[in-house]
Amino acid sequence: PLVLGIESSCDETGVGIVRGATLLTNTVSSSMDEHVRFGGVIPEIASRAHLDAFVPTLQEALHEAGVTLDDIDAIAVTSGPGLAGALMVGVCAAKALSIATGKPLYAINHLVAHVGVGLLDSADGGAGGLGAGGRLPENLGALLVSGGHTEILRIRSITDDVEMLGSTIDDAAGEAYDKVARLLGLGYPGGPAIDKLAKQGNAKAIRFPRGLTQPKYMGTVEEPGPHRYDWSFSGLKTAVARCVEQFEARGEEVPVADIAAAFQEAVVDVITSKAVLACKENGITDLLLGGGVAANSRLRELTGQRCSSAGITLHVPPLPLCTDNGAMVAALGSQLIMAGIAPSGVAFAPDSSLPVTTVSV
Ligand code: ATP
Ligand code: MG
Ligand code: FE
Numbered sequence: 001p002l003v004l005g006i007e008s009s010c011d012e013t014g015v016g017i018v019r020g021a022t023l024l025t026n027t028v029s030s031s032m033d034e035h036v037r038f039g040g041v042i043p044e045i046a047s048r049a050h051l052d053a054f055v056p057t058l059q060e061a062l063h064e065a066g067v068t069l070d071d072i073d074a075i076a077v078t079s080g081p082g083l084a085g086a087l088m089v090g091v092c093a094a095k096a097l098s099i100a101t102g103k104p105l106y107a108i109n110h111l112v113a114h115v116g117v118g119l120l121d122s123a124d125g126g127a128g129g130l131g132a133g134g135r136l137p138e139n140l141g142a143l144l145v146s147g148g149h150t151e152i153l154r155i156r157s158i159t160d161d162v163e164m165l166g167s168t169i170d171d172a173a174g175e176a177y178d179k180v181a182r183l184l185g186l187g188y189p190g191g192p193a194i195d196k197l198a199k200q201g202n203a204k205a206i207r208f209p210r211g212l213t214q215p216k217y218m219g220t221v222e223e224p225g226p227h228r229y230d231w232s233f234s235g236l237k238t239a240v241a242r243c244v245e246q247f248e249a250r251g252e253e254v255p256v257a258d259i260a261a262a263f264q265e266a267v268v269d270v271i272t273s274k275a276v277l278a279c280k281e282n283g284i285t286d287l288l289l290g291g292g293v294a295a296n297s298r299l300r301e302l303t304g305q306r307c308s309s310a311g312i313t314l315h316v317p318p319l320p321l322c323t324d325n326g327a328m329v330a331a332l333g334s335q336l337i338m339a340g341i342a343p344s345g346v347a348f349a350p351d352s353s354l355p356v357t358t359v360s361v
Helices: 032-038 043-065 084-101 110-119 173-183 190-198 234-249 256-281 297-310 326-338
Strands: 002-007 012-019 022-030 074-080 105-109 140-145 150-157 161-167 286-290 313-315
Touching (some): 002 326, 022 043, 074 110, 074 326, 110 140, 110 161, 110 326, 150 256, 173 190, 173 256, 190 297, 234 256, 286 297
Parallel strands (some): 140 286
Antiparallel strands (some): 012 022, 150 161
8 A cells, every 4th residue: 555654743744655565755854953942842842843844744755755645545643652732733634634635544653653664665775674575573572762762562463462561660761861961061962962972981980870770670580570671761860960060069070971971871781781681581582673762873782782692683774764754654554554454534632642552543
């Protein structure tokens, strides 16, 4: 099927078009620049930006794919989770398109779409990450790390069996990067700045805490603790703030590069160790890495090393498919159609906290 996918859960307005498991186009307009002076995404600004960007982004996607709305077989849209106002814009646009064209509409879970994107083959030779043929590895897990999410999932079926094994209980990893960067005066978004600066620092100069790794949270394989596969990054952010204060109180220069490197090591160490543990203990043999933080050089390196030691095959889609985009929504929509799942209709409402177990509404 020829499927048009619409994404508007955060600050990216995305329209992607796929045919079956083949990517035709992935057009994204981001309002990130408008959030820079606030040091984080402002929901109201994001919603208004979606409103401005939607029609031009749609037109560009149709043009790039060389198709018209008439050619499209179905429309898919992110219905959650995400920012309520931002989701509302994409969902209303998708409903309007569905009603105007008579094409069926699929309401899609954003998190599952981050995994579904891995199934794509792209028209220009690159792939979504999981390999050719649009088939899912049998024992697949997904590690999603972005500004809004830090989650480890098990995917038995991309259309109807997705399970959350663990997640952050407070800040997302990308959010921690952004907050710590702000604290260190590195601007927004913080991830790329810290990644770069960390290369000049000594990660061992300071040791920051790895959240939820104490025995009372971890437990054992037989008797898992309450947060065996979960993360927490808010304590880490506080630890960095205290560390900076201590240098300042002593009138010493703050070793920003060392702090960046040590912070990054703490984040990446705990993300990868818990993700690999979850994979090993749940029979996961293939792991897909997704989300904007997948751009992080140290995360890629350590995930690669630890997966390889554990005998897990790591799949990393190209970055434009890791960050929020419409192609991933179209990709999952296409999978739902090929699995014979009925469309959602136009009566559903966006759900800012849609659970990952609900693949399609
Ligand atoms: P969502 O959470 O809904 O998927 P988002 O817009 O919050 O969406 P993305 O766009 O996927 O998230 O990613 C943005 C986040 O990724 C930001 O927090 C940013 O700091 C972080 N990031 C980007 N590049 C890097 C990097 N090299 N290292 C670490 N973090 C990075
Ligand atoms: Mg974003
Ligand atoms: Fe996302």
